Amino acid sequence: xxxxxxxxxxxxxxxxxxxxxxxxxxxxxxxxxxxxxxxxxxxxxxxxxxxxxxxxxxxxxxxxxxxxxxxxxxxxxxxxxxxxxxxxxxxxxxxxxxxxxxxxxxxxxxxxxxxxxxxxxxxxxxxxxxxxxxxxxxxxxxxxxxxxxxxxxxxxxxxxxxxxxxxxxxxxxxxxxxxxxxxxxxxxxxxxxxxxxxxx
Amino acid sequence: xxxxxxxxxxxxxxxxxxxxxxxxxxxxxxxxxxxxxxxxxxxxxxxxxxxxxxxxxxxxxxxxxxxxxxxxxxxxxxxxxxxxxxxxxxxxxxxxxxxxxxxxxxxxxxxxxxxxxxxxxxxxxxxxxxxxxxxxxxxxxxxxxxxxxxxxxxxxxxxxxxxxxxxxxxxxxxxxxxxxxxxxxxxxxxxxxxxxxxxx
DNA sequence: CATTTGCAATGACATTTGTCATATCGTGAC
DNA sequence: GTCACGATATGACAAATGTCATTGCAAATG
Numbered sequence: 001x002x003x004x005x006x007x008x009x010x011x012x013x014x015x016x017x018x019x020x021x022x023x024x025x026x027x028x029x030x031x032x033x034x035x036x037x038x039x040x041x042x043x044x045x046x047x048x049x050x051x052x053x054x055x056x057x058x059x060x061x062x063x064x065x066x067x068x069x070x071x072x073x074x075x076x077x078x079x080x081x082x083x084x085x086x087x088x089x090x091x092x093x094x095x096x097x098x099x100x101x102x103x104x105x106x107x108x109x110x111x112x113x114x115x116x117x118x119x120x121x122x123x124x125x126x127x128x129x130x131x132x133x134x135x136x137x138x139x140x141x142x143x144x145x146x147x148x149x150x151x152x153x154x155x156x157x158x159x160x161x162x163x164x165x166x167x168x169x170x171x172x173x174x175x176x177x178x179x180x181x182x183x184x185x186x187x188x189x190x191x192x193x194x195x196x197x198x199x200x
Numbered sequence: 201x202x203x204x205x206x207x208x209x210x211x212x213x214x215x216x217x218x219x220x221x222x223x224x225x226x227x228x229x230x231x232x233x234x235x236x237x238x239x240x241x242x243x244x245x246x247x248x249x250x251x252x253x254x255x256x257x258x259x260x261x262x263x264x265x266x267x268x269x270x271x272x273x274x275x276x277x278x279x280x281x282x283x284x285x286x287x288x289x290x291x292x293x294x295x296x297x298x299x300x301x302x303x304x305x306x307x308x309x310x311x312x313x314x315x316x317x318x319x320x321x322x323x324x325x326x327x328x329x330x331x332x333x334x335x336x337x338x339x340x341x342x343x344x345x346x347x348x349x350x351x352x353x354x355x356x357x358x359x360x361x362x363x364x365x366x367x368x369x370x371x372x373x374x375x376x377x378x379x380x381x382x383x384x385x386x387x388x389x390x391x392x393x394x395x396x397x398x399x400x
Numbered sequence: 401c402a403t404t405t406g407c408a409a410t411g412a413c414a415t416t417t418g419t420c421a422t423a424t425c426g427t428g429a430c
Numbered sequence: 431g432t433c434a435c436g437a438t439a440t441g442a443c444a445a446a447t448g449t450c451a452t453t454g455c456a457a458a459t460g
Binding site for chain 2: 406407408409410411412
């Protein structure tokens, strides 16, 4: 019997998924969590075979929780589940050692099959995202990411210059480079694009 | 037997919810859709008692689909389901004549109970959102919404001025007013805030 | 009828943004 | 050792943004 920890912040979706997984002859949901912190705690307590983690959760997201679970519950295999096809997130998931990364637009049978495959020792990652992740190496330099992060946090060019000990012209130049690399026309658009690619 | 149309773009969530609803003795999911357009089409074809519509769907969202279904399938009662607690969206749902507006962070029993209550003729809206909707009247004028929509669609001040047959100064002034009303410091922030409040 | 208020509309002006040319440094290739 | 390249860093300048003062109009209020 495959023992599953399910982490999903939307109760309705959590209930529904748990019910479906319990339907499978060889699976049972033994623990649930509604955020990353709780997921890590439950993983340690219940020692599940599989941790099925939503990526977008409050307090601590699925990616961070995955990293911690893989560290502290070595026999637990981690599968991430998400709405968004973000190659950068999947890249991070792979680098953290996750065993699977699936999108919610798949069918239940696919989820069950993926869980079984992971139990057999396979790693299941969305093929298209695999290619996208390889194709889309993060083009941003460290400083470009620094300034984009500042913009994301609502800082002005002046404030960024102060925080990073740079001149305003330098900050503007990094932002301009980042805007160009993201194929955008404003710093806010560049932030969103970088985030959606998982580069920030 | 309550006949339900379920519209949800994530297949996994759709499958899971349909299974749970089919579990109820008095309910059956007779049709499914993965976007607003398909939801309207399926509502016309299958004539369900209840249309359960996710708000965030591609092509046409649940709110727009709700309006159309209420127009063209008068015996069908519409319940909207969403992740985001946006008073403005619920306001629109009420104004369109929807019979319910629920959040996905509720439990399955609550959903089933809401469906039964709506069948009995009740209207089920999230109490806290009701208060928030009343408290947060949309402060934006028509023109302010016009210019914010333009910004959301990526238009520059010049392009907006042309599209709306206004001068650039006028467009900037409306944007400035909107930014101020949203308590923001940039037009992009104002767009996001207005959207998150359901005012756009 | 006069006044007030909110909306629609405009342009002047200060500030911010984004582009561009430029310089320095470290690293890798030849 | 020289050269090319990418990253880091800077300031000048044109364009865009946001604020502000202002005007006109319609509707509501006294």
